[in-house]
Amino acid sequence: MSTNKDSDRYFTELTDALRTAGVPDGQITATVEDLRGHLAETGALPEEEFGPAAGFAAQLGGVVPLPAEPDERAENWTWTADIFNDRRMLAVHGDQGWEVETLDSLGRFVCRRSARATLRWEYRREVIAGRRRTKVLAELEPEGWELCGEWLVYGYFKRPRAATAGPAGALETPPATPLGQLFLSRRGKVALAVWLVLVGGAMAACFIGTLGMGGLAITIALASMFSALFTSQLETAKGRVETAKGRAEQSPPSP
Structure with missing residues (x-):
């Protein structure tokens, strides 16, 4: 059975993660009320029902601007690296708040950085050729990883660091956009x-x-x-x- 103490602690953490992601307070309040009502009907523990609060916040979609409110001040930047340097540079740029939206036809990382709620991002690269694709997706998607681009036999996955670090995954003062676009090993x-x-x-x-x-x-x-x-x-x-x-x-x- 769910207790008030368990729910309060869980929803406090969820609220903090959503607020860090830039979700409006009104939307957070409505979301928490709906979730509390659901738990009242089921009697389940919040973490058993929804999973860890930080990861659940990412799944709720609060890590990007609402569709009705596009972030016109967002920065855009495209860069590339060879296969021996890509993961290191993804880690560097993800820590600076750059979100990979896709890979273009030349294999370049097309990135975006919000001006309203800058989050740190973490990335990983996996081989997804052939039958391995289904297995990798089944393992990573429940952990909040999203496929953001493919190149040859590789798939690139992203996840906001708030999914694991909570409020520490936010970036208070983003550095300037890098001048370079090519990072070679x-x-x-x-x-x-x-x-x-x-x-x-x-x-x-x-x-x-x-x-x-x-x-x-x-x-x-x-x-x-x-x-x-x-x-x-x-x-x-x-x-x-x-x-x-x-x-x-x-x-x-x-x-």
């Missing part, structure tokens, strides 16, 4: 340097007359194709390794 920088050397050599040969415009175009296309294939191969191979590790961890030890 050492491997990424090496691949880019090789591409620049090949293209630079082709342009120099074209300039002195030993390579025509057609040859220059072919060289640039081949260099770009090689770079893309090499990067994709590295990303796919890394994804397969992560998948194999996951299966090994889930498999019971042999007798």
Whole structure:
């Protein structure tokens, strides 16, 4: 049976999480009254019925502006990183309040940061190729993770930090929008340097007359194709390794 003390403690935490997420007080009051009425009918404990208060607040949709009240002052920023640097940069930018809305056709993270209620975000990357997709979604969605973009064999998931940290997941003074848009690891920088050397050599040969415009175009296309294939191969191979590790961890030890 639910007790008043249990309910009061739970709804105090829920109210704080919703207020931190920028939900209007009137909406919070109405929501809490509805939930209290539901518990009065069922007699269940609030945490058993709804789950942890912070996570339930995120599920209620209070972490984004209401549809009828768009945040016109929200900042927008698009950036990208290679596969060896993406998780680190997502952690950095998520801690600065940047929410990934999607990945565009070039694999860039399209982000938004609200000016009214800035939250810290946490991210994770999972292999979701083939039959693994359904399993991963079934495991992560109940914990408040939302799929926000896909690239090759990977799926990127986001969750407001308030889902686990409560009011501490809010960001009081967001830093300025980063000036950069490309964040490469050492491997990424090496691949880019090789591409620049090949293209630079082709342009120099074209300039002195030993390579025509057609040859220059072919060289640039081949260099770009090689770079893309090499990067994709590295990303796919890394994804397969992560998948194999996951299966090994889930498999019971042999007798």
